[in-house]
Amino acid sequence: ADDMLHGSEKLVLAGQIAVGLAHEIRNPLTVIRGMLQFTADRIKREHYELILSELDRIGLIVTDFMALGQQKAPQLRPEPIDAIVEETLQMVEFQIKKDGIRIKRQYEGAEIVYGDRNQIKQVLLNVLRNAAEAMPQGGFIDVRLRAVDGRQRIEIADTGMGMGEEQLERLGEVFHTTKKGGSGLGLAIVKRIMDAHGSRIRFESEPGRGTTVVLDFPIHPIRRLSYPFLSS
Ligand code: ADP
Numbered sequence: 001a002d003d004m005l006h007g008s009e010k011l012v013l014a015g016q017i018a019v020g021l022a023h024e025i026r027n028p029l030t031v032i033r034g035m036l037q038f039t040a041d042r043i044k045r046e047h048y049e050l051i052l053s054e055l056d057r058i059g060l061i062v063t064d065f066m067a068l069g070q071q072k073a074p075q076l077r078p079e080p081i082d083a084i085v086e087e088t089l090q091m092v093e094f095q096i097k098k099d100g101i102r103i104k105r106q107y108e109g110a111e112i113v114y115g116d117r118n119q120i121k122q123v124l125l126n127v128l129r130n131a132a133e134a135m136p137q138g139g140f141i142d143v144r145l146r147a148v149d150g151r152q153r154i155e156i157a158d159t160g161m162g163m164g165e166e167q168l169e170r171l172g173e174v175f176h177t178t179k180k181g182g183s184g185l186g187l188a189i190v191k192r193i194m195d196a197h198g199s200r201i202r203f204e205s206e207p208g209r210g211t212t213v214v215l216d217f218p219i220h221p222i223r224r225l226s227y228p229f230l231s232s
């Protein structure tokens with residue numbers, strides 16, 4: 001009770017320290033990475049590559065950590081969900097195709113949701129990135145849009161390695177990753193944004209068969225007049 005800082009102030013301070021720390025780590029990382037290039041011909045190729053990939057892993061953790069710490073309250077606005085989804089898919093489709101992955105769109109119902117466009121895109125990017133990373137041999141990503149029980153559903157299904165019970169239970173854990181270059185923060189960012197939107201996320205998965213991520217967003221009462229992105 002005599003604490004100088006109250007609970008919420010402590011949290012804000014912790015967030016500020018985290019973001020400041022992340023910034024401070026990033027600068028020396030950039031210097032080390034730059035200097036390493038000059039040393040490339042004097043050390044073993046495997047060592048060089050290991051150092052580089054570990055540096056990049058730290059970089060990714062720092063980037064994701066900052067995204068988590070800097071998360072602002074969402075600016076909720078009526079937004080057409082199909083436009084957001086389509087914009088995001090177009091951002092990743094080129095790279096994803098090169099990895100031997102095809103995206104299939106099934107837009108059965110696309111409403112106006114009440115959300116923050118950039119934050120929803122961040123959610124979709126993280127989920128799509130995980131889907132692609134689950135299919136190193138290539139495969140399919142199904143993106144389905146439909147309205148269910150007055151909510152906008154987005155399903156993102158992959159044909160990747162899937163997850164067992166134990167792995168599914170660990171999904172909420174921060175820094176838990178099964179990837180060599182992973183940060184284990186992607187889903188923490190997703191979870192945080194979904195909570196702030198009053199939205200739900202659910203995972204269905206089977207080892208060796210694939211994973212479906214189900215996202216449900218609140219629909220805005222404005223009804224839309226046309227469906228410009230609905231495929232025929
Ligand atoms: P990261 O991608 O950096 O590992 P995430 O928080 O995005 O961190 O994901 C945590 C873990 O959840 C992953 O390492 C992986 O084991 C599992 N995971 C998430 N999405 C999928 C998916 N679509 N298929 C299989 N495993 C997944």
Ligand code: MG
Nearest residue numbers: 129130186187
């Ligand atoms: Mg991820």
